[in-house]
Amino acid sequence: MKGNIKIVTIGGGSSYTPELIEGFIKRKDQLPIREIWLVDIEEGKEKLEIVGNLARRMVKAAGLDWEVHLTLDRREALKDADFVSTQFRVGLLEARIKDERIPLSHGVIGQETNGAGGMLKAFRTVPVILDIVEDMKELCPHAWLVNFTNPSGMVTEAVMRYGAWDKVVGLCNVPIICRKIAAGALKEKEEDLFFRFGGLNHFHWHRVWNKAGEEKTAEVIDKVYATEGGLKKAMQGMNSSGVRNIPDISFLPGQMRHLGIIPCMYHRYYYITDDMLKEELEAYEKGETRAEVVKRTEAELFELYKDPELNVKPPQLEKRGGAFYSDAACELITSIYNDKKTHMVVSTKNNGAISDLPDDVVVEVSSIITANGPVPISWGSFDSSTRGLLQLMKDMELTTIEAAVSGDYDAALQAFTLNPLVPSGRIAQTILDELLVAHKKHLPRFQAKIRELEAK
Amino acid sequence: MKGNIKIVTIGGGSSYTPELIEGFIKRKDQLPIREIWLVDIEEGKEKLEIVGNLARRMVKAAGLDWEVHLTLDRREALKDADFVSTQFRVGLLEARIKDERIPLSHGVIGQETNGAGGMLKAFRTVPVILDIVEDMKELCPHAWLVNFTNPSGMVTEAVMRYGAWDKVVGLCNVPIICRKIAAGALKEKEEDLFFRFGGLNHFHWHRVWNKAGEEKTAEVIDKVYATEGGLKKAMQGMNSSGVRNIPDISFLPGQMRHLGIIPCMYHRYYYITDDMLKEELEAYEKGETRAEVVKRTEAELFELYKDPELNVKPPQLEKRGGAFYSDAACELITSIYNDKKTHMVVSTKNNGAISDLPDDVVVEVSSIITANGPVPISWGSFDSSTRGLLQLMKDMELTTIEAAVSGDYDAALQAFTLNPLVPSGRIAQTILDELLVAHKKHLPRFQAKIRELEAK
């Protein structure tokens, strides 16, 4: 029987798309798809063709009758959509290279999700996602927006706060990796563990219990996070090559023990800033920042994708990093469609799940996925070793989004000042100014300031 | 294979016990029981024998090798227990009759769970449950306490707050009835609906969504709660005879519409106090208060239980009211034992689930039942049509428990003043004084005041 679901993927020309298609195919029995629309922009047309054709071959090889449409016309695609996933990058990987290299050129971590680079990415992305939301209100008012464009938490917050659109879920693969690490350390099957995650995108902590109800958090900390080399080993041990976006350096054991809850891998930027910076500067010197590596990997991937014989997701995609990302999106869509009550970690409205943050902000927490979207599981409150840092990060996010929406330079500077990854003062200003000018083309709301900076 | 679980039921001579045994038998494949201990006190010895023998016949008829022990020695029973369920009533049904009739003799609703009667029940019960907890700390420190002794929310709160024992869950059958009512009204299967409950024991509200993610709350309100006779019809329509404890009177349609969320049946005491009082006064005049009716029903039940041929739960038990109660306890125990992640509505620590109440108070909310106990699902915040009333009730509970623990008469009077079901002033004082004297035997902590009152 012909399916009835219409799925739209904005940024459809992404190298991730094969994983997404694979994810849908894997769930074909639960997800009666009729059409998949891959949307991209003019600059991404070639990639869209390549990856779109691969997608078609994959669907065909799976013996499915799904229509795969490729288009540059976003509005045509959105018409009557059921699910819209977003995985675009405004300015493409060239922009990410700037996001990472410009701060590093001043001896500062770039970090394309929560650092200076990530803030610029938010400035570029937020206006576009808000445009998409406006289109959705008109063309597919019942659709769910499944975002995995980074900074995923900020983008989700912007959609809810400024787009006034609540049918949005932010996704990330980091919690998935965290679960695998814990399961590996405990030598347990992942499905035999119960996890509770609380925090923000790329800035969350978790606790874990076994099937007997015993908390195993301290044991995981001890084996993985408070042991020199423990994390590296844990990640090697994983089936997948996992999160390649961040270098593999050990936390400080004493601080980990005091935490009492398990950080995510991105916490290394905040907890061992000096080592992370050192590693990134070395990569910078060699022209091997993560952005540059990814760019090369992507070029290779697209070469592979062109192969007309290829009709499955090539294993090399895992080297790209971001594994599990698209699969999580497929699982989320399937859970909403089937009201599965799956437990997933998503960015959604707090509603009291974390007592230390206002009800109306977006957090990344363990949630039950219903047909009406995610319902968070209560985390409770953090203690003083984490609470204030979390609250600061949320306010950094809110101020970044404020700047992204208003184009107010002073707000942007404030957000830079708040960010723990950016040293405050003239250096913050210098990096901000340089990034603004570099991204001029994709920052329509900051034009006046950029012209002023260029005139200097 | 011989099971390994030891279950202890305090108040084992209760007429409910056959439902409990039936519930365990139904779950025999998930719950490898070794021993069930039914504990009671001297005054309940005869009932314990009767119901205990029925329990043994039931177990035998089911072809199970479970040992069923009957004892008056609580400490012997508690030794190495895995689960302890509590369903006792200090002072037996005679005490309940006083709880209900003394307030009514002054024209005031008694309400043995949240009214004046319920507060006295808390005064009698809290010291006993705290004793049980002290025994558990010594004899079975890893056991879970599953409480369905009323007032279930207050008892659970007392155990956590004054007993410093977190492995406790409070249970009630009201949410189960509410679910059935909603399913009936929507002509949907219960398992196809998603519910979120928030509030306190016998004082909660809920919302409901269907399989397509559409909120059906307004439709349920419209059909059942804002329609004259709607609730009566809904409850007749239920398979079970359900909650017989409270009379069947309609809410005010306009107020229900404004609420926007669905009340529980007990809200009638607060929302249509006048009609409820009128009905109760009629019953009082005829000697047919709920306590008196239950007493007669129980006598009949125990006659039935004596029948040596009887080896199943007799259908007449449902007339007793409280259906589903024991079944819920069995399901809870099974879920904890098997880490089932079942969704149940239980009394547990708030932890932010309801933003309008402190993190550390006990609330009755939708929760996921894990091997480590319940984890609440976020409710979020209430609006002004419910928030303040909920907050008042919580503080009435806290003040009642404070009085129960301290035996402080002034605190007891304050609690009476706070309770919306008790008119404030001399009448509250009069009812309180009369109840204290009437329950003299079971209120060791209030002895000084009671002697003073008697001396008058």
Place this chain on the structure above:
Amino acid sequence: MKGNIKIVTIGGGSSYTPELIEGFIKRKDQLPIREIWLVDIEEGKEKLEIVGNLARRMVKAAGLDWEVHLTLDRREALKDADFVSTQFRVGLLEARIKDERIPLSHGVIGQETNGAGGMLKAFRTVPVILDIVEDMKELCPHAWLVNFTNPSGMVTEAVMRYGAWDKVVGLCNVPIICRKIAAGALKEKEEDLFFRFGGLNHFHWHRVWNKAGEEKTAEVIDKVYATEGGLKKAMQGMNSSGVRNIPDISFLPGQMRHLGIIPCMYHRYYYITDDMLKEELEAYEKGETRAEVVKRTEAELFELYKDPELNVKPPQLEKRGGAFYSDAACELITSIYNDKKTHMVVSTKNNGAISDLPDDVVVEVSSIITANGPVPISWGSFDSSTRGLLQLMKDMELTTIEAAVSGDYDAALQAFTLNPLVPSGRIAQTILDELLVAHKKHLPRFQAKIRELEAK
């Protein structure tokens, strides 16, 4: 030198006006008045003439050159005003008689400020005050609104929340009486005591310290509130005849001791509801409800006011009740004008002063009066003997205002259900319906419902 302040009093024909004028005269050195405008409506024209002429004689006798204008044209009066005080009663005392007698006819306390009567008064008053605010935005955008129209707290809340006008202060004489009672009980001069008040209008508590920093709260409770007859004695002992609006009945000593903080006189409605109701029903039977008594007193006062020889506030005004009210308004205006930093108890935005209530609601708290208005002094949090009751009252207020603004009958019924002074259920509905019909003329927003009720 000619003054420069323009003061407008809406409801200028009130019998209180002479106290107001006296208050201004007393402060003539701090308050350089140029014009006083007394505004009233057509129905109040005669009273306006009488009291206006007395005001002129008073000003003249004081040797002042202030212009006293009498007008029915509110907009003319408001033009360029500096301070606008509001003391009007929509529907005049006839309406108050209905507010009090209709509930009493059903055996329910009327209470024209926070009871059923007060809610109807809010329904009539809120739309009018919001109209005044709209005029002020246009005609005197820098003026302060000093409200002492009851229910003073709700009116102030409505102005801030729905009028979006923050330059408003709500005033009441109850805290002033409370201070005098405490000073009398402690045999201290009022100015030697330090008070902290927290709560809502007619629903606040206070604590008191002496010059040595010792808290004297318990002593005041002991002497006045927890002693039979103590409050009566305390009020007789006062210089003024004080608050005549509420009968003089003793609190319950035990409950007072448990409170630990001092209630206001209006708390008797909530704490000893039965005695208050009894007393009110007796007055009702005799046609001597407070409204009726006041109506007669007022008639006598206006006879006195007509005397062309009278050029001071006649001492008989104190029998009217509400003493200190107008004086408080004069002191407030003087404090704002001179940035005096006076400590006063006013209705203003919470801003955290009471931790148990949201930041953005109006509370009645001790404040410092600056040229920019009141800044509250931190109260902190209440304990469980008061917190929930306070939170309920705030939500009752919010729901009442919601109904007043929207004319939504269901919201009105919800507000009645929430009010602890109104028994819930059909009786609440009956009283509400009867009051709506009785006040038909002054409830434009409820017209559709009223027509429906009349058609029955």
Place this chain on the structure above:
Amino acid sequence: MKGNIKIVTIGGGSSYTPELIEGFIKRKDQLPIREIWLVDIEEGKEKLEIVGNLARRMVKAAGLDWEVHLTLDRREALKDADFVSTQFRVGLLEARIKDERIPLSHGVIGQETNGAGGMLKAFRTVPVILDIVEDMKELCPHAWLVNFTNPSGMVTEAVMRYGAWDKVVGLCNVPIICRKIAAGALKEKEEDLFFRFGGLNHFHWHRVWNKAGEEKTAEVIDKVYATEGGLKKAMQGMNSSGVRNIPDISFLPGQMRHLGIIPCMYHRYYYITDDMLKEELEAYEKGETRAEVVKRTEAELFELYKDPELNVKPPQLEKRGGAFYSDAACELITSIYNDKKTHMVVSTKNNGAISDLPDDVVVEVSSIITANGPVPISWGSFDSSTRGLLQLMKDMELTTIEAAVSGDYDAALQAFTLNPLVPSGRIAQTILDELLVAHKKHLPRFQAKIRELEAK
């Protein structure tokens, strides 16, 4: 007439003492002193003699009969004291030099109040202040503790939280300087302005209004904080030489405009970290860190103090920095003693004054000083440009105090990680380790860890 107040100053040999004595003399009519006890330790004996004799000469020259006692016996001094002021430095200025130089030797700001240095100062000071509190409980249970030992906020928090002593007030001169700066910028008399301060010690913001009630905050920001060189000019313009502890560098104008509220001078460490570090490194290279400069200044001061002809506070003391500090202490004591209701900015329990922080933490806010101590004025909530940063700093303080009390190295490392002035990671650990070893003598609670570090 002989006075009756006994004042004890712990750290009485401080160079500040003459200002304190001057402050008392200035207030002699309001403060009937009988005895002043200057207490110090063996190492400070010589200074105590010098400054104590100057104090005696000052008192005598003022024609007062106050007894000035010098002692090394703290318990003798504390007996029956009315006010105890604390201004000691554990480890003397030598310790401060380490606090500042060790971090700088790793390229990190030392900052002896809120930076790495300040945390070590807290580790040394908290156990001592808690000992003093224990003595006070026994010897002078009614006395007030007036603390101006830095880090003043943390010390006050430790006294309340771990000492369970609420009669403590923390003082600082920074708010006094801030007021003078604003008054100068606005060309207004300080007493004609109304200020509201909110935040933490050395980490607060303020707003200001003029006598007409107009907010002047933006104007002050514009003139002083968002203008290059504005702050320098403002501080030169001050009568006193003011706060010499921190270098004079301009804020970022854009960030200041976005703030909307006025930072304190210490915010430069957080807002323009790079420039501050640069300046401090230059001083470090030259052996002119603030600690070293102060040490020299002090030596000069004590030479002056020795002069037997000197009987007034020498003007050179102002160069020491910390002007107004002791005067503030005298004013505070006088205000408590006389129940003056003075407005002062002090460290005291939050109690809701700042909605974004828990009720029970210590904050530095505008307060009314009564005989019962400070009562905070409501600040309300911060917006996202400041809230999270404030919350982080509070948690850094709490974690620092936790470490100081427990001697837990992991907690200390966590506190270093949380501090925005300390780069996270191995460098934090290195600095912490080095500081612990360097301060070995004054860190009894960290001995085990220090031995471990030394063994490496």
